[in-house]
Amino acid sequence: MKTLALASQLAAITLVALIGTASAQTPDLLVCTGPFARDADEATLVGAFGAGNVQRARIEIGEGEKVAGAILFPKDRKRRLELIWRDGKKRRGPATIYVRDGSAWAVAGPAGERLAIGSALAAVEAANGKPFSILGFDWDYSGTAADWQGGKLAKAFGGCRLTIRFGYPKGADAKALDRLSGDKEFSSADPDMRLVKPTAYEILLSWSD
Structure with missing residues (x-):
């Protein structure tokens, strides 16, 4: 009986370990609440993720400009997040x-x-x-979703604004890319846009000022 009980305990421990491993491997969902709420600050991030996983940094925001922010999980590429603060001096307000x-x-x-x-x-x-509307490729705002055109993604994030930036794969149709390049706005339903088959390379959630 003791042997059976011990075996059952070991099986339960193994199951818990497997569940924990599977959970750890599940990518995290980003939401505009909790540690990323409008009133969150550096201490909120440290409390949620641990001091060793929150690094102060100057974050690249485009055109060579960097501003005060934080990097979460700087040593773990899959869990890495970057954010900038509305109040960089006090490190508060994502x-x-x-x-x-x-x-x-x-x-x-x-x-x-x-x-x-x-x-x-x-x-x-x-x-x-x-x-939805998407900006042309091969410039500073290349492939940025410019306007959700009143679609579901325009209001789906509890006060935050969603932006997705798209890139095109190697070997994409050259003629289509030529027409889709530059500071112009296109529909995601544009035949050439569909031909190029863009995929997301950057996702942003932003609070309004």
Whole structure:
């Protein structure tokens, strides 16, 4: 009986360990609450993720400009997040949270769709429920979703604004790319845009000022 009981205990411990491992391997969902709420600060992040996983940093925001922010899990590419503060001196009030290439963080669409780095343009359009506007490629705001056109992704994040930036794969149709390049706005339903088959390379959640 003791042997059977011990075996049962070991099996239970093994099951718990397996569940814990599976849970740890599940990418995190990013939401505009808790440690990322409008009134969150550096202490909030440390309390949620641990002091060793929160690093002060100057965050690149484009065109060579860097501002005060924080990096979560700086040594773990899959769990890495970057954010900038509205109040950089007091390190409080998240302004924008960045999910960048290599990170496994994702946002949940209105029907629970998982939108992450690598998500196809078609999948994002489906989550939005309609075509949206996207800026042309090969400039500073290359492939940025400019306007959700009143779709579901426009109001799905509890006060935060969602922005997704798309890139195109190697070997994409050159003629289509030539037409889609530069500071111009296109529909995600544009035939050339669909031909190029863009995927998300950066996801941002931003609080308004």
